[in-house]
Amino acid sequence: MAIVIKNGRMIDPASGTDDGLDIVINGDRITDIGRNLAPAAADTVVDAAGCLVLPGLIDMHVHFREPGREDVETILGGSRVAAKSGFTSVVTMPNTQPVIDNQALVRFIIMEAAKGPINVFPAANITKGGKGEEIAEMGEIAGGGAVAFTDDGRPVMNSITMRRALEYSRMFNMPILTHSEDKSLADEGLMNEGLNSIRLGLKGIPNEAEEVMIARDILLTRLTGGRMHVCHVSSAGSVELVKRGKNDGINVTCETAPHYFSLTDDAVEKFLSMAKMNPPLRTEKDRRGIIEGLRSGVIDVIATDHAPHALFEKMQEMEYAPFGIVGLETSVPLIITELVRNNNFTYIQAFDKVTCNPARILKLDRGVLKVGGYADVTVINPDTKIIIDDSFFISRCKNMPFTGSELYGSVEHTICNGRPVYSRGQQVS
Ligand SMILES: [Zn+2]
Structure with missing residues (x-):
């Protein structure tokens, strides 16, 4: 029995396809792509009329808090949030308790994730204990199935x-x-250093705190011939540095998060600790720089840095609240609203950042729609209006500065490895 996705607008950034094509899924694979494909009587038909049909989205930067803070989020719970948000693959960050700095812990994450609806690829620590001094056993960790070090x-x-x-x-x-x-x-700054931090009397973090380290690491990448990917780029200056590194032929790629192209540090006054993150929200000039970096392709990836925090910890004064916001569920609406609708990105320009580009960097056989490939598919209605409030979230944490925002783009269906894992309003597995 096959699944046939019909009447949709298929967008495959890897091949540059934007066309009215149907998809047939058998088992965990895509077995046919073409025009007006006729389903057999026993097949399940997914009607994608008015919708985009995309490769299952990839978020290469999430925090699921397990092991150690299962009260905040678990690998299984986070995977369900990801499926609802259109993501079929995520990379989990290793700063859990304990940190993921050996093979046994990498395997623990993979085993836990196997119970869930989507693909979870663990990143492991660069250094033992995440202390920044002694290199972890990279060979063992790689053998255990980690996809990156951080x-x-x-x-x-x-x-x-x-x-x-x-x-x-x-x-x-x-x-x-x-x-x-x-x-x-x-x-130990709390927000971006600038007019707003002065006005609010909060200690600031200058752009340069980010940029000097990017500059150092681009030079070290040149020295070693290694491969570096910069997480959560937030400033226009960082985009310039990565652009220069790429132009010099250095093996550097980077990501930004939806909040850096949607918000500025103006949001801190209204949302206070709910807008506290690291790196911090910057200025309008930086936000424009990030958008232009995405448009030109200097920024390869959009990753959410999904960072759930317990309400009792987040709802403290700025000084004591932890850094970070949840991002999975607002990611597709922010990409469609801010990039496609407000800044005229094509769907291919917007969605290569969450499909084929992260797959390329991580060497994953995902993020593409092709016959014979894994049947990871996300169906999105780009015209559905969404009002962001607490009821929009299934994540057990709702710490984010988008309450009251009117956005566009709803995830209608998520299929992972040929299995429906989410249908609008309904968690399937
Ligand atoms: Zn980080």
């Missing part, structure tokens, strides 16, 4: 450690994902 949540401040990490990870052809932040320059 100390995300913290920078690797020690330059010789970062040099060694870029050298060793080359042997496994795995990227180093950098949390680019000079801790001494960030100086």
Whole structure:
């Protein structure tokens, strides 16, 4: 019995396809793509009229908090949120408790994820304990199934450690994902350093705290011939640095998060700790720089940095609240509203950042619609209006600065490995 997705507008960024094509799924594979394909009587038909049919989306930067903070989010719970949000693959960050710095813990995540609806690819720590000093056993970790190394949540401040990490990870052809932040320059700031931080009397974090580390790591990537991917780029200056690195032939890629192209630090006054994140929301000039970086392709990937926090921890004064917001569920609506509707991106320009580009960086056989490929498919209605309030979320944490926003774009169906895992309003598995 096959699944036939009919009447949709198929967008496959990898091949540049934007056309009225149907898709047939048998088992975990796509077995046919073509015009007006006729389903057999026993087949399940998904009517995608008025909808975009995309490769299952990939979010290469999420925090699912397990092991250690299962009260906040679990691998299974986070996977369900991802399926509802149109994502069929995610990369989990290793800054859990304990951190993911050995093979047994990588395997634990893969085993837990197997109970859930989507593909979970763990990233593991660069350094033992995530302490930024001694390199973890990269060979063992790679053998356990991790797809990348990162100390995300913290920078690797020690330059010789970062040099060694870029050298060793080359042997496994795995990227180093950098949390680019000079801790001494960030100086325990709470928001972007600028007019708003002065006005609100809050300690600021300058753009340069991010940019000096990106510059350092681009140079170390040049020195080592390694492969680096910059996480959550937030400033126009960072985009310029990555552009220069790419133009110089250095193996650097980068991601931004939907909040950096949707909001500025003006949101902090209204949402306070709900708009506290690291790196912080910047200025309108930076927001424009991020959008132009996405348009030109200097920014390869959109990743949410989905960071659930318990309400009792987040609802404290700015100084005490943890950094981070949830992002999975608002990702598709922000991409469609801000990039496609407000900034005239084509669907291919907007969605290559959550399909084939992260797949390429992580060497995943996903993020593409092709006969013989994995049947990971996301169906989105780009015209549905959504009002963001607490009822929009199934995530057990709702910490984010979008309450009251009117956005467009609803996830209608998510299919992962040939299995329907979400249909609008209804979690299937
Ligand atoms: Zn980070």
